[in-house]
Amino acid sequence: MNLRIFARISPLALVSAIVLTLCSLSDCYDPMDPNGNITVTFDIYKWTTDGYMVRVTIQNYHQYRHIEKPGWKLGWTWARDEVIWSMSGAFAAQQGNCSSFKFQIPHSCKKNPVILDLIPDASPENRSEDCCHGGLLSAWAIDPSKSFSSFEIQVGNLEGSSTGHAPLNLTLMAPGPGYTCGPLVNTDPTVSSDIGGRREVQVFRTWKSTCIYSSFLANKAPVCCVSLSTFYNPRITSCPTCSCGCKDAGPNTSFCISEGTALPQSDALSDTDVVQCTNHNCPVRVHWHLKNNYLDHWRVKLTVSNYNYKRNYSSWNVLVQHPGFGQSVITYSFNSSILPTVGLEDEVALFWGIDYYNTELLQADKDQLGSVTTEILLKKDMESFTLSNGWAFPRRIYFNGESCQMPLPDNFPVLPNGSLSLNPSPHLFLLLTVTLTLKLVNSWF
Ligand SMILES: *[C@@H]1O[C@H](CO)[C@@H](O)[C@H](O)[C@H]1NC(C)=O
Ligand SMILES: *[C@@H]1O[C@H](CO)[C@@H](O)[C@H](O)[C@H]1NC(C)=O
Ligand SMILES: *[C@@H]1O[C@H](CO)[C@@H](O)[C@H](O)[C@H]1NC(C)=O
Ligand SMILES: *[C@@H]1O[C@H](CO)[C@@H](O)[C@H](O)[C@H]1NC(C)=O
Ligand SMILES: *[C@@H]1O[C@H](CO)[C@@H](O)[C@H](O)[C@H]1NC(C)=O
Ligand SMILES: *[C@@H]1O[C@H](CO)[C@@H](O)[C@H](O)[C@H]1NC(C)=O
Ligand SMILES: *[C@@H]1O[C@H](CO)[C@@H](O)[C@H](O)[C@H]1NC(C)=O
Ligand SMILES: *[C@@H]1O[C@H](CO)[C@@H](O)[C@H](O)[C@H]1NC(C)=O
DSSP states (O other), X not given: OHHHHHHTSOXXXXXXXXXXXXXXXXXXXXXXXXXXXXXXXXXXXXXXXXEEEEEEEXXXXXXXXXXXXXXXXXXXXXXSSOEEEEEESEEESOOOOOTTOOSSOOSBOOSSOEEEEOOTTOOGGGOOTTOOSTTOBOOTTXXXXXXXXXXXXXXXXXXXXXXXXXXXXXXXXXXXXXXXXXXXXXXXXXXXXXXXXXXXXXXXXXXXXXXXXOHHHHTOOOOEEEEEEESSOSOOBOOOTTTTOOTTSOTTXXXXXXXXXXXXXXXXXXXXXXXXXXXXXXXXXXXXXXXXXXXXXXXXXXXXXXXXXXXXXETOEEEEEOGGGGSOEEESSSEEEEEOOSSOSSOEEEEEOOTTTTXXXXXXXXXXXXXXXXXXXXXXXXXXXXXXGGTTSOSEEEETTEEOBOOOGGGSOXXXXXXXXXXXXXXXXXXXXXXXXXXXXXXXX
């Protein structure tokens, strides 16, 4: 589908674009989330005799990429001989060599400390404001109130009158590799409000860095694929073969176990992903079923299946690009939102679980896959809606921020010849009435 875009660019421009960008287009720039980044801010709010107090905030601005278990790890290299006297809201993973301190012992003397988040029920004396999420950050479009985390550090061992030196080489694991952080640069001091918003206060000094994600750097195996089906064709278009590796491709592909086989009872496999063997071998499959064609609406059933035997996906999300989301959309069993898109031809919808109902995509067991599913009712735009040429299928799907392998258009379910049977069903209202009546009758017995 990207080929369409390329066709409009001159070959020369294309070549230079490829030469200039070391990673592929989808890595360096995500057109569906052009401003996605994680911003790390150091706000110095107090001077001390030998250093300063700083509040560090990690803010996830990605629309649909979150940080999941086991959570973020933030590291840097001190520019001078700084030490961390104490911390609240997080902790340094290693104390390092503090042997030159005789009286008060610092929390960490590492030249390059790595900071980890505290768990949500950390004791009150170790907490700071907006802290302690166990390293998890929600995606911005899903829950902005849980998309950031803060902790506070008392930095010391600086020469008397110093106003601090920005740490160097910021690194962010979230939880694996994939992020590249720019240098921490001086910016306007962070301003916050006081006295019920009537007074503005500002910190002494602010350093900011932006961390950008690249799936190329993350070096992740593909995690998901897309399959399709329709009411008008019994043929199911399955995921492309070997979307996430082949069973026989060697020892380094994900380990798979045939359906119905008992799981090995060993802890030896606890660190590796174990998935059910399939033609695609993906841990996750997204299925798009075109279910009904009404006079002025159409209905899709969206199912996300988990083929992992040892992994639940908490707070999963699915992003779907489809022109039909430009019209009004009703999603029955997922929470959803239409994302703002700039310069994209097709609309983008984001789906995630409903609290206390299906935010957790459970692992498979020997009898069945883990799955979450919803029906989606879309209003028709009479100008554009069509069943031909695969229009009704999604253009692109992401699971938890990672792009899913799509079947080739050649394999899409095709319309039967002589499409008499494809006239829209009677009016939606009638159909609903009939369905409801049937349901009532059913529940009666
Ligand atoms: C990071 O994201 C924020 C919020 O979308 C945006 O204002 C900012 O410009 C982004 N920074 C970079 C360097 O892209
Ligand atoms: C610890 O630091 C002291 C003083 O800075 C140094 O003399 C000593 O060799 C260090 N110890 C180790 C094990 O690095
Ligand atoms: C929590 O605070 C106590 C007392 O201040 C301290 O001993 C302990 O190491 C802290 N725990 C963490 C994880 O920072
Ligand atoms: C920061 O990283 C660069 C590149 O990895 C390295 O050359 C440099 O020595 C590092 N600086 C410090 C202070 O660790
Ligand atoms: C498999 O992984 C091992 C170590 O992780 C590596 O040494 C080896 O080259 C890999 N083999 C292939 C075929 O990628
Ligand atoms: C996944 O969730 C189920 C049900 O809550 C739980 O029994 C199982 O241990 C979880 N699996 C992992 C790997 O945490
Ligand atoms: C949908 O998501 C929003 C934002 O996270 C949340 O406030 C709302 O309660 C959710 N709705 C349901 C039904 O879960
Ligand atoms: C539809 O017709 C074409 C030729 O007209 C034929 O090749 C194809 O097999 C037919 N498809 C079906 C589903 O009957």
